[in-house]
Amino acid sequence: MAYSDKVRNIYMEQLNGIREAGIFKQERFIHSSQAADIEVEFPSGAALKKVINMCANNYLGLSSHPEVVKAAHEGLDTRGYGMSSVRFICGTQDIHRELERKVTEFLGTEDTILFPSCMDANAGVFEALLAEQDVVISDRLVHASIIDGIRLCKAMRDIFKHSDMKHLESKLQLHADKRFKMVITDGVFSMDGDTAKLDVMVALCEKYDALLLVDDSHASGFIGSTGRGTHEKYGVLGKIDIITTTFGKGLGGASGGCVSGRRELVEMCRQKARPYLFSNTIAPVVVSGVLRVLDILSASTERRDKLEKNTEFWRKGLTETGFILKEGDTPIIPVMLFNAKLSQDVSRALYDEGIYAIGFFFPVVPQGQARIRTQISAGHEIHHLEKALDAFTKVGKKFNILHKTEQEITEMYGT
Amino acid sequence: MDEIKDIVLQYIIAEYIEEGADKISYDTPLISGGIIDSFSMVSLKRFLENKYKISIPDNKSTPEAFDSVNKICVLIREFVK
Numbered sequence: 001m002a003y004s005d006k007v008r009n010i011y012m013e014q015l016n017g018i019r020e021a022g023i024f025k026q027e028r029f030i031h032s033s034q035a036a037d038i039e040v041e042f043p044s045g046a047a048l049k050k051v052i053n054m055c056a057n058n059y060l061g062l063s064s065h066p067e068v069v070k071a072a073h074e075g076l077d078t079r080g081y082g083m084s085s086v087r088f089i090c091g092t093q094d095i096h097r098e099l100e101r102k103v104t105e106f107l108g109t110e111d112t113i114l115f116p117s118c119m120d121a122n123a124g125v126f127e128a129l130l131a132e133q134d135v136v137i138s139d140r141l142v143h144a145s146i147i148d149g150i151r152l153c154k155a156m157r158d159i160f161k162h163s164d165m166k167h168l169e170s171k172l173q174l175h176a177d178k179r180f181k182m183v184i185t186d187g188v189f190s191m192d193g194d195t196a197k198l199d200v201m202v203a204l205c206e207k208y209d210a211l212l213l214v215d216d217s218h219a220s221g222f223i224g225s226t227g228r229g230t231h232e233k234y235g236v237l238g239k240i241d242i243i244t245t246t247f248g249k250g251l252g253g254a255s256g257g258c259v260s261g262r263r264e265l266v267e268m269c270r271q272k273a274r275p276y277l278f279s280n281t282i283a284p285v286v287v288s289g290v291l292r293v294l295d296i297l298s299a300s301t302e303r304r305d306k307l308e309k310n311t312e313f314w315r316k317g318l319t320e321t322g323f324i325l326k327e328g329d330t331p332i333i334p335v336m337l338f339n340a341k342l343s344q345d346v347s348r349a350l351y352d353e354g355i356y357a358i359g360f361f362f363p364v365v366p367q368g369q370a371r372i373r374t375q376i377s378a379g380h381e382i383h384h385l386e387k388a389l390d391a392f393t394k395v396g397k398k399f400n401i402l403h404k405t406e407q408e409i410t411e412m413y414g415t
Numbered sequence: 416m417d418e419i420k421d422i423v424l425q426y427i428i429a430e431y432i433e434e435g436a437d438k439i440s441y442d443t444p445l446i447s448g449g450i451i452d453s454f455s456m457v458s459l460k461r462f463l464e465n466k467y468k469i470s471i472p473d474n475k476s477t478p479e480a481f482d483s484v485n486k487i488c489v490l491i492r493e494f495v496k
Contacts, residue, residue, distance in 0.1 A: 138454075147454075158458040161433065174461060 022340065023363075028356075034063040034253060036379045040356060052384050054357040054374045057249035059222050059331050060293075060303045061379025067296060068252055068289045075288020087114075087281050088270075095287045102294045103258055107220070107228060107245075108237040111266040113273070114281050118217050118246035118257030119145040124273030125213070125244060125259050126153035130182060135175040137168065138184035139196065143215055146184055155182075162189075165200045172208035180211060187216035187230030187243075188223060191365050191373065193332030195223070198234040205241075213242040217257075218332065221250035222304040222378075227297055241265065247286070252293040256282035307331055307378040310385060314376050317389045322402030324409075331376040334360075335392070336369070338406060339413035343370035346395055353391035368415035419467075419491060424484050426462060431455060441484040456481050463487070469494040 018024045028042040034056060039048045062068050075095070085091035100112040115121040122145040126136065134155040138146060141162045150157055158175065160168040168183065175181050183205055185196040198214065205212045216229040220243075224232025231240045242261035247254060259269050269276060282290075297303065311331045318325055324336040337343045343359030350357050350372070361370035376385075396402040401409050420441055428439055431451055445451045451459065460476050463469070471494060480490050 150454075156457055156461070157454045158461075159454050167430075171458070174458070174465070 022344075023361075034058055036061070036377060036381070036384050038356065042351070049351075049354070051351065051354050051356040052380075052388055053377075054355055054388055056253075056375060056377065057218070058253050058377045058379060059218075059250040059307055059375070060297070061307075061377045062251070062293050062296070062303070063253035063379075065252075065293075065296070068292050071292030072254075072285045072289040076285045079284035079288065081285065082283060083280055086279065087276060091280055093284060093287070095284060095291065096281060099282075099287050099291055099294075100258070102291060103260055106294055106298065107216075107243055107260050108231070109240075109243060109260040110263040112258050112260040113266050113269050113276060114287075115257045115259065115273075115275055116279050116281060117248065117255060118215070118244055119148075120275035120279065121244045121257040121259045121273075122146050122149040122215065123152060124149070124275040125242065125269060126150050126155070126182075127274065128269045128272035129153075129265055130155040130180060132156075133179040134182065135178040135180075136182045136184055137171045137175065137210075139163065139186065139189075141189050141191070142184055142186050143190065143217070146186075146215060150184070155180075163194065163197060165197060165204065168201070169204055169208075172204060172210055176208070181208065182211040182213055184213045185215070186218070187214045188218035188330050188332065190218050190332065191334070191360065192326050193328040193330045193334060194326070195219075195230050195233065195328070195330065198230055198236050198240070202234075202236045202239045211241045212239075213244065213261075214240050215244045217244070217246040217249055218330070219250075220245040221293075221297055222307050223330065226301055227304040247282070247290045247293075251297075252286075252289050254286045254289055256286055256290065303378040307376060310378065310380050310382075311376045313382065314374065314385050314389075317385065318374075318392065321389065321393050321396060322404070323392065323396060324404075324406060326371075333374045333376065334371040335374060336371050336406070337401065337413075338368055338370055338410050338415060340370045342399065342401075342409075342413045343372060346372060346399060346401075349395045349398060350391055353394060355388050355391040368410070420484055420488050422466070423463070423487050423491075427451070427459070427484065430459070430462075443484070444482050445484075446478045446482045451481070453478070459487075463491060467491055467495055 028040050030038050030040055031048055032039040036053055038053045040051055041048055079093055083091040100114060103112040126149045130153045132154045136150050136155050137158045137160060139162055140159050158171050160171050188195050201212055219229045221227050223230050231237050242265055244259050247256040315333055326334040337346055340361035343361050347357060347359040357372050357374055360373050460471055481487055
C-alpha cells in the first residue's frame with residue numbers, strides 16, 4: 001500500500017501543527033438557504049441555532065431572491081443541468097454568450113469571457129497576456145488568487161506598498177524599459193474594506209503607458225452610483241483595461257467569474273487561458289440566475305441604495321457603541337480587536353448571542369491586526385442590524401473593549 | 416564598501432519596511448526572516464543591477480544570496496568591475 005504509516009504520520013503531524021497554532025479551519029453547517037436569517041449547526045452535531053448572518057458576501061441580498069431562484073429554475077428546465085464539455089468543443093450555449101454581452105454592457109467594457117470562478121479568471125489572465133519581457137506591478141494586499149495567477153506567468157513581478165501612489169509611480173519608472181507594464185489592484189480590498197484610488201491609477205497608467213487590471217469582486221453590483229463597480233465610484237468607466245470579477249458575491253452569490261475589458265485582451269484569454277480551455281464553464285442554471293440578477297440591477301438602484309443606507313447605519317452604530325473600525329465606506333466593516341485569541345473569543349460570544357461573524361487573524365491579516373470582519377447586505381433589515389448592535393454592545397462590555405484605544409486593548413489582551 | 420552597504424540598507428527600509436525600520440541591521444535575515452518575499456526579491460535585484468550597472472545571473476540570484484545586506488554586498492562585489 002502506497003499510503004504507508006510513515007506518510008500518514010507526516011500529514012497527521014502537519015495537521016496537529018495547524019491545530020496547535022490555533023489556525024485550524026472548521027466549517028459551520030448552514031441548514032437554510034443563504035440569507036440574513038440562517039439556521040446553523042455549530043459545533044458539528046449541535047442543535048440548530050437561528051442566527052443573523054453578518055459575514056456573507058451576499059451584499060445585495062440576491063443569493064436566495066425569489067426572482068433569481070425562479071430564473072434558475074427556468075434555466076434548468078430549458079437548458080438542462082450540465083454541458084459535459086469545455087466551451088470551445090460543445091460547451092457554449094446561447095445564454096453563455098448572452099451573459100458575456102450583458103456583463104460587458106453592465107461594466108462598460110468592450111468584451112467579456114466567462115470563467116468557472118474569479119479564482120480561475122485570475123489564474124488564467126496573466127499567463128494568457130504576459131510574457132518574459134513584461135512586468136506586473138501589484139498592490140501588496142491583492143487577493144491570493146491574483147498572487148497565484150501572477151506566479152503562473154513568466155513576467156517579472158514587483159509590488160508597490162498598499163495604495164501608495166508615489167511608490168507605484170517609482171515602480172513604473174523603474175520598469176520603463178519593459179514591453180508591457182501591467183498594474184494590478186483589487187477594487188475593494190476584502191480584509192480592510194478600503195478602495196483603490198483608481199482615478200490616480202488610471203492617470204499614472206496613462207502617463208507611463210501601462211495596462212491596468214482591477215479585481216472588482218467585492219464591488220461589482222453595488223459600488224458606484226449605479227453599482228457598476230469601483231471604476232464608476234472614481235469616474236473612470238471605460239478606462240480600466242481589464243476587470244476581473246465574480247458572480248459568487250454580490251451578483252447572486254452562486255459561482256462563476258469573468259475577465260472583462262479590451263476586446264483583444266479578452267480574445268487572447270479565449271485562445272490561451274487554461275482554466276477556460278480545460279474546464280467546463282458556468283452551469284446553465286447559474287448563467288440563467290446571473291442574467292436575472294443583471295436585469296434586476298439594471299432596472300433599479302434600489303438594492304445598492306439600501307445597502308448603502310444599511311452600511312451607514314451599521315458603521316455609525318458600531319462607532320457610537322465604542323468599537324474601533326477600519327476607515328472606509330464599503331459594506332466591509334472590520335471591527336478591530338488586535339489580539340488573535342480575543343477575535344476568536346468575541347466571535348464565539350457573538351454566536352451565543354445569535355450573531356454569526358467570524359474573527360480573522362494572522363496570517364490572513366497582519367500580526368497584531370486581528371478583527372471581526374462584518375459584512376452588510378441589502379438583505380438585512382434595520383431590525384437585524386439593531387439586534388446585532390445589541391449583541392455587539394453586550395459582548396463589547398463583557399470583554400471591556402468599548403471606548404478603548406488600541407493601546408488599551410493590547411495592554412489587556414496582548415498583540 | 417560601507418557606502419554600498421548603506422545604500423542597500425536605505426533602499427530596503429524605504430521599499431519594504433512600514434514599521435520598525437530601526438530594527439533592521441546589516442545582518443538581519445531579510446528573506447528567511449519574512450521581511451522580503453520572493454516577489455520583492457526580483458525588484459531588489461533590478462534595483463541593484465540598475466544602480467551598479469551589473470547583471471546578476473539567475474543562478475546567483477538565490478534567496479540565500481539576498482538574505483541580508485551584508486550578503487547582498489558580497490554579491491554586488493562579485494560583479495562590480
